[in-house]
Amino acid sequence: MANNKTLVALAIVLSSTSFSAMADGKKPIGWQIKNKTWNKSFEKSYEEFVATLGKGKKSGACHTTSDCLKSPVANPRYYNLNPEGLSDVYSDCADLPYILRAYFSWMNDLPFTYPVNLTPAPIKSPELPALLAELERLNLELEKAGFLKKPIIKAQIRSVRKKIYGDKDTDIRYNSFGNTLVQKRYVKNGDNINTILEGVANSISTASFRTDASSDMTNELFRDTYPVAINRNSIKPGTVLYDPNGHIAVVYEVTTNGKVHLIDAHPDNSLTAITYGEKFSQTNVEIGGGFSNWRPFSVEAGVNAVSNDELPDYSLEQFEKGKKFIFNNTEMDFYEYVRNKLSVGNLVYNPVVELTEMMDEICHDVKERVAAVDASIKAGLSTQNHPDKLPDNIYGTDGDWESYSTPSRDARLKASIREGRALMIKMIEGHRNSDPAIRYQGHDLIAELKATYAKESKACSFDIKRTNGTIKSFNLDHVLKNIFKLSFDPYHCIELRWGMLDAESLQSCNSNKDKMEWYQAEQGLRNTIDRNYSLKMDFSLKELSGASISRVKEENISIEDVLKN
Template identity: 35%
Template sequence: MGAVEDIEGLGMKSRIGASAIIAGVVSLAGATASSTALAQTGPTQFEQSSDATAPLPPVRTDRSWRILRDRWTATDEKAYEDFITAIGESNCRTTDQCLKHAANVYRGSNPRGVNYFADCADLPYTLRGYFAWMNGLPFAFASAVAPNGYTRDVRYVASGNRIIEKAVVINWPGQQPMDGPDVLRRVSNYVSTAMYRYHPEEKRGLPADHYSSSVDPRSIRPGTNIYDPNGHVAVVYRVDPDGRIHYIDAHPDNSITRGVYGRKFVRSRPTMGAGFKNWRPVQLVGATRAPDGSLVGGRYTYTQNSDLEDFSVDQYFGTGAQNKRQWQGASFAFNGQRLDYYDWVRTAVAGRNLVYDPLTETRNMMRGLCDDLTYRVYAVEEAVSGGINRKPQPSRLPQNIYGTSGEWETYSTPSRDARLKTSFVELRDEIARFVELVETGSERVKYTGTDVRADLLSVYRQEVAACSITYTNSAGAPVELGFDEVQKRLFDLSFDPYHCPERRWGATDPAELASCRDGNTKRAWYEAEQRLRNQTERTYDVRMDFSLAQLRSGVNGSGKSSPPDIDVVGLLTSPAPQIRADIEGTVAQ
């Protein structure tokens, strides 16, 4: 029988938070080995295929994964881009919906009774694997990593990981082909964000499934992956001509959301592997043709970084002279113009010097935030539907509220809320920057009005009026909140899934809270978690299994005493000297 190459390990992905370490190897694979496929012995060179221009294979008609070609061709890669774009542009809200949606041209070949699941780390692999399955293409994925240093959790190790085992799709002569849904299930069991956390030039272990790509219009494309070392991964589905990068991402509750690349994806030390990653080409070599035309047997090889046309480490070390010991001081420039990292990404992806329209940029950011608030409605509803808010409050928080497992991982929202808060901070900071650029006569902005602050305020208020969300309270009644109201409450929104929906949405008014069924204990926890709600940073390397008493005492690691400033109206209506000082302070950070 065909098999995914498997390895022996300790536990499934749900146990990553307590991964066992034996002889320096942390295994994320399944508990049993059932493979007769050849084990990988180390990095090998990619060998050219003789059918590089072959047309796409016919769509499969059952669960079997028959490999019809030994490598992905340029035609396959373009079809994959189209597949990703179509899903991104659709209105699907879960991985299962997306793969059964009218936007998926392969939906008619989905076997009956199969449901698809992916969290953020799984999503890129699930989409890539599904496309490969449907088109008879080879597929391999990392199934185990080893940390380059001590860690309690390989998803957040500062020194990064190296890939030590791969699982590969290989069929065997005279045996049934692999089962496609079973491969995707194994992806969900094995893959975590640890598989993305490696130095771009890591030479130990096996080649990673992805590589650090150039930041340019050719390389950043639908299907490119974006890794946030704070434990999140997204998939690019569209790149606008002005360099705005649109992505889809998944969450532990299987939901799919959409967004635009920005400062919520942090730049960090190269060992953590943050940034843009494209899929490393693989080839099945040494296979033979079966009577039905499929490939059987063989082994997998992987393209080396040195043989990849668009491999680059510029996103880590800058575009000028690169000092790989001082990555924090890297400089980024495009056509001789020195830029902030995020400005450089957008400009480089656009492939031209950009001139920003402050009013359009503000409008786009506001609409993106409105979408984010809508997605949060779904996230809170999932916790309520699961009855989590009716369960007793645990006596302690998880060991780390941002990276854990179980109910908290599936239904809490501290990471999602932190990204949301970062986007609100970014909105204020960007508006401040646009004012500074206009008032100093910069050529990087296009503005023909006479009062940029008044015009920005007008756009802001228009978008505020156009955005509202509606949540369902504990009594089953709808509660509508406008954008400005949510912004006022932003740091009161509870990330704790054991709290009532009213507190999940930051209610403080007694009338709105009247339907909340939380008792005194949950109210006390809500109040004590305020410092954690005040912070926008996601601190994965800090123990946070605090008791109520520890939170009340403000123990180290329990957050900040006050939140950052997100007041756009106050910024734009301040007297000129004050707003100028605010702008200069923001730009200098």
């Protein structure tokens, strides 16, 4: 007979298990909404789910969202409940928050909803009524217009739409004034989880997050997330981070020294682990970037979402773009402010530890890039002819370029290196000026930083299989010194993708003249660190060479140079 302790333990396990399962111990494919309200207990469980999954990814236990959901390391609580009929899960960056939320909701018999239709939000201007009236008049006129007059009216319509919606109204992922939610999909009892996950992948884009962050609707069209205050109680595992330049990530850990660790997904279905910094842009409230949490809601008696006034951590402080932030009477930029606010106690920097952690984070990003470039080579794009033109914008497009190019990934990597250089300058100058926030107890800071740089560079090594099959070994120092030579173009050979311009590597590459000319013409784009999704980039090779975007000069972002002084 079982003893009392065993029975009590079993009762606790059973009572804490909020999900239902079939007799074989697997979750039914059909959705069951037995828990109709998202409460604090479920939100806490969701935090734990995301935290464990993120740490599992960072440890190397899995490499895609689907892998992580099926991993006993990354998903110990639910992996063995996955039914055989659960399809492989696809997720790019925008899908990831909704995919994770949907999966958890399904496992816990909770309601779930996601946007399926948005429209560009108009400008907030006294001229808006007149512009909308003019647009309506032109649309009516277009219906009656003859063959010769239609092109003229269409041009007038485009001009008016530009005034209403901004330069990028044709792509709601990057428009100037954000989007308005028109329709949402609510899960019903019996819905197939595979159908829901596929629906998320087909419906969600970064445009789904590009809505007014101050929106306070609580009916069926409520905004799924809300902006939060910058503190440790608000920014936590599961928090969504939206970069208005077209990227989404999910927080999985906030360290005691204020660093925010996130996971993000990519069009090639890979999942990566990154760290928050200046590679994520600030924005205005109308397009809703920054940190946000999921808005709790209930379907107990119709749809009822919690309003902003009822959310203790609702805040618009992160949208104060351009201002200097004050912490402990010290003026600082937003990114330093975030780290100080999220640190346990007063943030104290150890320069050697900061450099070690920074090099480790950059190394991780580089190794993720190795996998991305290898996927492009495996897909065979480097053997295809180069297209006659670049995409409309290299950072946000679709098709093979979106799946296998790396301009956004490379820009974020450069931004991290630039941020690391600035941090090292701050560390060295602060130490010289006896800044109490800089703590170093050694005898020669510069010498120790140089030794740390060399050690961490050497420790971060990887092999590249060249086109001719030979192996070339690199360490992090090669990437840092050649960062502006690394090609983002998926039609280039692996040697150009890694900036290998020595004679032996170029002979292995064996690219034709056209591809080498594209590589040379794209130097200005490789020199660009801060992404701009509104720029016209659909140039031919001849046009690109003379375009203004090709005149961007290489910026000195070298970390090693700082350590020489």
